[in-house]
Amino acid sequence: MAQLQEATIKEVKVQSPRATMYMGMLKRFLQNKLAVVAGFFIVLLIGSALFAPAVAPYDPGAQDYTKIMNSPSAEHWMGTDEIGRDIFSRVIFGARVSLQAGLISVAIALGVGIPVGLIAGYYRGFLDEIIMRITDALLSFPSLVLALALAAVLGAGLENAMIAIGIVLTPNFIRLVRAEVLAHREREYVEAAKASGLRDWRVILVHIFPNTLAPMMVQATLAIASAIISEASLSYLGLGTQPPTPSWGAMLSAGQGYLADAPWIAIAPGIFIFLTVISINLFGDGVRDMLDPKLK
C-alpha cells in the first residue's frame, strides 16, 4: 500500500503542469536540430572567449616578423597577418569583444526599453504619444548611420560603440514591450489586480511584465546578432574597438588591403562573424518555436 502511495505521488510529481510545460518546451527545442547545433556552437564560442588565454595557442598581440602573411598551416591554423600575428589566436580573443558588445548593447537596450515601454503602454495618454513619436523618429534613421553618428559624438572605442548600439536598439524594445502591455492591460486578471487595490507599479511588475518576457527573449536573442554586426561595422569603419585589441571588424578591415596576397587575413574573422550571427539567429528561431509553437 505504502509503495503504491509513493508511486502515485511520484506520478503526480512527474505530471505537474509546470514540469510538463518545461519538458514540452525542451522537447520542442531539441526537435529543432539546427537550433541545437547553433546552440552548441554558441556555447563553444562563449567557452573559447571566456578561456581565451588557455584556448589561443599564441599571444594575440605577439608579432613574428619571420612569419609575415604565412598561409594556414599546422603551426598557424588560420595563418598569420601582415605583421606576423597568429590569426586564430586573434579570432579567439576577438570573440570576447564581439560577444561582449552583443550582450552589453542588448542589456542597455533592455534596461531602457523595458521600463519606458511598460510606462508608455500602461499609462497611455500624452506621455505615450511623446514616447512613441520619439521612437518613430529614432526608427527613421538608418540604424548604422545613427550608431555611427552616436559613436562619433561619444568618441571611438568599444565602450562607446556599445552605448551607441544600445541606444539604436532601444526603440525596438520600447515598441515591443508597449505592444505586449497594450495586449494585456485590459484583460480580466489585470482589472482584478487593480480592483484589489494593488499599486500601479505592482500591477505592472508582478502581473503585466512577466507576460512580456517570452517575445522579449526572442527579440533580445536576435538583437544580439544585429549588435554583433553593428559593432563589427563600427570597428571596420574605425569607430569601434581600437587597436591593438583584436576585433573581428577591425581585422577584416585591415585584411582587405591584402586580399590578393593573403586572403585568409580578412576571410577568417569574416567567417566567424557569419557563423556567430547565423547561429544566434537559428538559436533565436529555436527559442521562439520553443516558447510559442504557434509563431512558427
Place this chain on the structure above:
Amino acid sequence: MVSFILRRLGLMVVILFIVSVIIFSLVNVLPGDPALLKLGQEASPEAVEKLRIEMGLNDPLYVQYFNWISNVIQGDLGRSYIDNTAVTEILKQKIPVTLQLTVISFFVAILIALPAGIISASRKGTLWDYSSTLFALSGVSIPPFFLGILLIFIFSIGLGWFPPSGYTPFWQDPMRSLMLMILPAITVGIRLSAELTRMLRSSLLEVLQSEYIRTGYAKGLREKGVIFKHALRNAMIPVITVSGLQVGSFLGGAVITETIFAVPGLGQLVVNSILTRDFPVVQGAVMFMAFAVVFINFTVDMLYSVLDPRIKLSGGAK
C-alpha cells in the same frame, strides 16, 4: 480617406520635427569647436571668438536651432568646413550615385527573391524549399562588409570578371558604370532579397490555402496560371510593404558598401564627414537619409491602403 491622409501628414510633420531636433542636438554635442575647426588649430583666440559670434555659436541652443531650421526650410544646409562648398551642392552630387546603387540593388533583390520565394512556396518541403530557406537565413546573417570582401575576392581578384572598386557616372560610360555597380549592388541587395524571399514564401503559402485558389484548381487551371495570375498578386502586398520599409536598411547598407567599393555616394560622404568632423555635411546627409525614410514610409502606408482595400483607412496607425 482625407482625414486619414491628414492624420498621417500631421504625424509625419511631428516625426520630421523630432528628427531635426535629434540631428541638431547630436551635432551640437560633438566634441570640438566648429569655429576652431573651420579656421584651423593655428587660428588666434580672437579670430575664433569673432567667428563664433558670426556663426551664432554663442547664442542659446534654441536660438541656434531656430536659425538652423529656418535656413533648412529655405534649402540652405550650410557650408562644408573642409572646402566651403554648399552642403546642398555636395548632396546634389552624391544623391544620384546612391540612388543608382539603390535602384540596381533593388532589381538584384527582386531578381533573386521572386523565383526563390515562388519555388520555395510551391515546392514546400522539398530540397528547393530548404535551399531557399538556407539562402534567406544566410542572406540575413552575412554582414555586408564580409559579403563585399568575398565578392571582390571571388569575382574581381579570382575570376577577374568585375573591377574591384571605383565609380563611373552612367552618362559617361554606361557599360563600365554598370560593371562597377554590380558587386556593390549585390552586397546591398542580398539582404533585402533574403527578407523578401522569406516574406514572399510565407505570404504565398497563406494565399495558396485560400478558397479562391482551390476554386481555380477545381476549374482546371494549371499551377502556373494559378500562381502567377491569382496567388502572386495578393501575396505581393506584404512584400511591397516590406520593400518600402527596408529603405532605411538599404541606406545603412550603402554606408558600408560605398566605403568598401569606393563608391562616392551619400554613405561614403557620411563616413568621411564624421571622420573629419565636418558637422554641416553630417547634418545635411543624415537629415536627408532620415527624411527619405519618413517620406517613403508615408508613401508605402498610402500605397498599402490603395493596394488592399480591406485595410480601413480611418483606423490610423498606432
